[in-house]
Amino acid sequence: MSIILNFVESLRFFGLPVSPSETITAQQVYEYLGATDQQALRIGLKAAILKRHEDFNIFSTCFDQFFTQKGSKDDKSSSEVSSESEQFLKVTSRSIHQKDSNIAEFLVNGQVSEAIQTTMTVIPTGGGTSGGAPTGQELSELQQRLTRFLYRAFNLEVPIRGLTPSQRQELSPEVIRIGYNLYQYMNQLQAMDNTTDEPPIRHEKTISDTPEDLYQLDQFLTQDLATVSATMANIKEHLLEIGKILASRERRRRRQAKSGKLDFRRTIRKNLKNNGIMLELVQKHKRIDDPEIIILNDVSGSTRWIADWFFVICYTAQQVYKKVRVFEFDNTMVEISSALARKTINRAMQERKKCWEDTIRRRRIHSDYQDSFEDFFTLIKHRPLNKRTSVLILGDCRDFEGMWRHDHPISSEYIQKMVNTTKRVVILNPESHSLWDAGDSVVKYYQRVGAEVYHVATLQDLLDFVFQLKIPS
């Protein structure tokens, strides 16, 4: 059992949620298939433990390291050092203390025992020790130092153990291999250190699922957006989770909304066979067309901070709305709908950046609603707006570089065109009411031509709006 337990523990180190029942199944597989046929064992354990294809890389690399060791660097010639390892060693030599650097190099090369040996000889530098084995505190400090450094070197946002499915998917086999070595190293050090009961890896604080943290998340959702200090990395996965729940609720609501009023004629006809007793009610089937939603997201400097969150919400919203097109603009407009099709939010964000590489006009970052809306109509010329379309604009209506015609900004003419051709044009403005129409804000001109403008104060408002098309109070 210990073999499978140890293997499962190494997978859990990367954040794979392997439950005790899956571990038992894995043990049964191990007993049934045996360890002789490595290929069969790999397939069997994969079937028992893995629950998402996205985690295959982690499983496969850990399996190689654990059962066959063929993935270790020792098997490769020295010329086959990967570019990632090279990059890692380059960073190591620059930004880590020499004694730690040696340990990190051993870990990259898969020489865990050498790393342990070095730790035992070079780390104890005093603190009551006299050249013997390092104390628990010294080891703990080293673990923290090394772990933090490894995360930084590989651009990981959170400790490996806390990685979410989409973050795990981004890990390359090379990073997984080094991470596995780190896990072995930490484990062995922990086994030697009897003075502390602390887990080998210290968790950095991230929002997790403990009641206390969920309370914090709840607070975050209802906190004024202008005062939110949490980073995108900490919140996006949770936003996705919340979005999924809302999407499922919305799907159910829309399904129920499809059954219409009682169809008397068909009910009577159907119940003739029951001697006229109304046992079966027949309801009219309401045909509800999928709403067509066009979202325009202002990503200019002044609203950039909320645009990222809005993008995550849009990414989740596609679970409910099949006909959603998303555009982003500052002084020009691009369509980023293709980014929504990506399987993970991180890839969607990368694709979103790529969409900005090909713009109609040169990007100047400052907001120009006039040019942006002009580009918008160019982009949608093949699929023009219609009365089933709702246009949702997230922006502060600060038309910094837009031109004016007589007494109104030209951009308001485009808004009027949208109002005339669509079902509804809604503008969600994250700025507080007191700032509307001050300076370059043109809110009143947009309201004048028929756009509905609402203040969105919290993330909850944004979620409500996108999932239920509700008007925030």
Place this chain on the structure above:
Amino acid sequence: MDIDLASHSYISTPEINITIKLALQLNRPILIEGPAGTGKTSIAISLANALNWELYRIQCYEGITVESVIGEFDYRRQLLHIELERQKPHNPLHADMNLENIFSRDFFIERPLFLSFISDQANVLLIDEIDKSDEEFEAFLLEALGERQISIPELGTFKADNQDQVVILTSNSSRDLSEPLRRRCLYLYVDFPTLEREKEILAVHTELPLDSPLLKSVTKIVHHLRSLDLRKVPSIAETIDWANSLIHLGKTQIDTETLKDTLPVLLKYQEDLLLIKNKHSELIRLSTM
């Protein structure tokens, strides 16, 4: 137990074979995920054929209810029974009527899940496209998959005692399935086949020899198309259709004109056809390499 899926036109892989063996040995359901058109459903059908077991199939859709997979009471029969009891001379209205058994199995219309669980015969239960169903339905399945039992309040709990039963769930990942459901299943991911495996599949379904130039060209073109950013990549079934279409047209090789004329068999969206509009000769060149 040796399972010969190939004799039932399914070209399997070691991964599929071992996972099926484990499912039979450990009595666990299999959750098969993968892109649409990679042969997930065919695994269950071929397995039932290969083992000569009965196949029960539940096709999931949005709004599928527990009643439509377990069963429901036939209220028409119940009503008739009540009428019959009422009209008995010694049984005046509402007095001493024998209504206790109207919630027995005699009045119950049994549906695939129930039938599969109570069957003495070895069987394969296919729950197809589970991702299309709602979360409530998925939650209902947990008892059936985990404890291998189903509970009907009026009838009690039915435990599947038959050890010769395999439950296969398929999903296209159009919705993320819940962790509890995943935990109860063995997991199998079926991706598009490799070039060699697809050739074997085509050879079985088209009766073309494995070394046929047409077979080689078809698989190469299809593989190249799958690598493009298409709205819908060609499935195995569409590839077979395309190969058969070419055979019916009497083609032994693919030229630009033939490719242009027959591509709609493979690509079902105008935007996909437009995307490769100028790449026909390149595809032909690739297919002969």
